[in-house]
Amino acid sequence: MAMEDATEELLHLKLAFLAGEPPTCILALARKAGGGSITHVQHFLLENCTSTDKDSVLNRPDHIYKEISFLSSTRLVSMVARLSCSSNMLEGDTGCSLWPSSLFLSEFILSHPNVFSKKCCFELGSGVGLVGICLNYIGASKVILTDGDASTLTNMKENMELNNLCIEGENSKLAEESKNKVECKYLSWEEVSVSDLLGYQPDLVLGADIIYDPVCVPHLTRVLSMLLRRDHEQGETKERSGEEFATQGPVAYIATVVRNVDTFNCFVKAAADSKLSILNITSDAAPANFLPYMLSYDRSSVHLLRVTSLS
Numbered sequence: 001m002a003m004e005d006a007t008e009e010l011l012h013l014k015l016a017f018l019a020g021e022p023p024t025c026i027l028a029l030a031r032k033a034g035g036g037s038i039t040h041v042q043h044f045l046l047e048n049c050t051s052t053d054k055d056s057v058l059n060r061p062d063h064i065y066k067e068i069s070f071l072s073s074t075r076l077v078s079m080v081a082r083l084s085c086s087s088n089m090l091e092g093d094t095g096c097s098l099w100p101s102s103l104f105l106s107e108f109i110l111s112h113p114n115v116f117s118k119k120c121c122f123e124l125g126s127g128v129g130l131v132g133i134c135l136n137y138i139g140a141s142k143v144i145l146t147d148g149d150a151s152t153l154t155n156m157k158e159n160m161e162l163n164n165l166c167i168e169g170e171n172s173k174l175a176e177e178s179k180n181k182v183e184c185k186y187l188s189w190e191e192v193s194v195s196d197l198l199g200y201q202p203d204l205v206l207g208a209d210i211i212y213d214p215v216c217v218p219h220l221t222r223v224l225s226m227l228l229r230r231d232h233e234q235g236e237t238k239e240r241s242g243e244e245f246a247t248q249g250p251v252a253y254i255a256t257v258v259r260n261v262d263t264f265n266c267f268v269k270a271a272a273d274s275k276l277s278i279l280n281i282t283s284d285a286a287p288a289n290f291l292p293y294m295l296s297y298d299r300s301s302v303h304l305l306r307v308t309s310l311s
Contacts, residue, residue: 008075009033012293013041014048015077018067020085025295063087063155066098068130070110070290078110078290081133082162084155096155098128101208101255103294104302106134107287108253113138115204122146122202122227124187124220125210129156133163135206136180144200146187157184189219197226205252205307212259214266221270224252228276228309252307275310 013029021029027038034040064087072078086096109116109131117139123131126145135143147153157167160182168183205227210220228250258264271278282304291297 006033010041010044011075013044015067015069015071016293016295017048018069019294020064020066021294022296028295029293063096068098068103068106068291069293070106070134071292072290073288079134079137081106081130083128083130083159084162085128096128096152098130099209099257100297100299101257101302102127102130103291103297104287104299104304105131105206105208105253105255107290107299108255108285108304109134109138110290111287112285116140119203120144120201121204121206122200124189124205124207124223126156126184127152127208129159129182129184131206131208132156132160132182133165136165136182143182144185144202145182146185148186148188150186153184153186160184187223189216189223192223192226194226197223200227202227202250205250207252207254207256209256210254211256211264211267214263217263217267217270221267221274221276224271224276224307225274225309228252228307230309230311249308252305254305254307255302256305257301258303271307277308277310279306279308280304281306 009029010033013026013033016026016029030038030041030045033044038045063084066083066085068081068083069077070079070081083098084096085098116135118141120142121135121140122144123135124146126132126147129145132143132145145156147156157170160167164180166181168181205224211217230249256264268278280303282302285304289299
């Protein structure tokens with residue numbers, strides 16, 4: 001085994017552990033690094049994995065600490081997102097879980113930084129806040145993260161501080177130490193009105209795994225319609241970047257796994273009724289693989305949609 005390959009495989013093993021990958025994935029990477037056996041990597045595992053007390057950072061028994069490291073094309077770590085996530089998504093704490101669509105959307109942002117740099121970005125259903133951390137990293141001019149669950153919003157704010165980001169409008173202890181700021185806002189799709197969103201004129205709207213319940217779909221498309229209205233358009237939102245995914249007026253990028261075809265079709269119909277155009281750009285916009293060590297992450301299951309207003 002070449003030294004460079006061995007080093008890369010050990011790096012993948014360490015990053016997988018820090019990212020909270022399932023034991024079967026950790027074992028598979030350990031065997032790969034050890035040439036089929038874990039005996040040769042036992043010392044590395046003891047030094048770099050079992051001795052790392054990650055969860056003590058949170059002091060929360062119901063949550064686990066994860067570090068998601070995005071690797072550059074040079075096989076080096078380009079950025080790290082530190083996250084508090086639910087230890088059991090089956091108990092209903094889905095907003096505090098890390099989903100494939102969120103990873104995919106994050107890779108898309110990092111693959112096309114010019115699309116998001118210097119833009120006002122508004123995310124729906126932000127969950128743990130990973131997308132917001134990536135948006136801040138590539139230099140979005142403003143990042144607004146929203147969620148309709150109070151406990152998820154609290155966890156999201158904690159994650160912003162874990163990543164040295166300040167929360168606008170709050171007396172964050174990091175306010176004087178960092179210029180990086182995000183806004184974390186409670187947003188109920190059912191209750192929000194046009195006047196509630198008048199102060200926001202986003203260039204880009206984002207969402208990961210937000211098409212999950214047919215009951216919520218009409219409310220989601222209503223919110224998208226309000227955020228994507230062309231009368232919200234600002235001069236700088238027009239095709240000044242020359243990017244292949246740029247468009248005139250506000251645009252939404254939604255990453256989703258189609259778990260239920262009927263629910264997805266319900267979204268497509270509701271979007272058409274709301275005069276929204278949906279274009280599947282998954283094949284054209286396939287992001288670079290920044291997470292080769294995350295064996296549990298099935299990027300092939302994620303669809304990337306571009307949504308614009310027809311009115």
